[in-house]
């Protein structure tokens with residue numbers, strides 16, 4: 001990511017390895033399988049594992065990533081799977097749209113930014129959330145649910161934690177010799 005990894009690091013990694021992050025977590029799949037379908041904005045969509053999964057379920061998906069290679073790989077896969085995704089190459093703080101979304105997904109994006117940028121991003125995207133829409137945030141162990149809930153106190157709206165799910169089905173990446181767990185939270189502004 002911009003702050004931790006430098007501007008072009010994911011392009012190079014994605015070019016070297018297709019489907020780098022593997023399948024969507026089982027916990028993510030179960031959640032969105034059950035959730036009412038609608039529009040979804042996948043921010044930092046990478047090579048599109050979540051976007052493609054959601055599109056196959058019937059969500060209308062917009063995917064944004066600053067890695068052109070990731071977006072191209074995702075659109076190729078979407079075409080192969082015969083689903084449509086609106087894929088855009090943009091920095092998360094530069095993306096502009098008039099649309100509102102029922103679901104906004106941040107899967108392993110926010111932890112790459114420092115707290116002020118995380119807050120800026122959450123502020124910006126809370127404004128694109130449709131009424132009763134949800135934000136789904138997946139983050140690694142060095143962050144906590146409280147970190148995000150306390151940050152959301154300064155984002156307009158009254159934020160409610162709908163779900164907190166420990167993600168155990170984290171696909172192993174090459175070279176990993178430990179089992180990682182992540183946390184997935186689902187929040188809604190009431």
Ligand SMILES: C[S@@+](CC[C@H](N)C(=O)[O-])C[C@H]1O[C@@H](n2cnc3c(N)ncnc32)[C@H](O)[C@@H]1O
Pocket residue numbers: 001002010011021043044045046047048049050064065066067070090091092093106107108109112
């Ligand atoms: C750890 S990957 C996760 C990808 C995807 N969400 C997934 O779980 O498979 C983080 C992604 O965020 C993207 N990213 C990092 N900083 C970004 C920024 N400022 N704007 C848009 N995308 C960014 C990277 O290119 C990368 O694809």
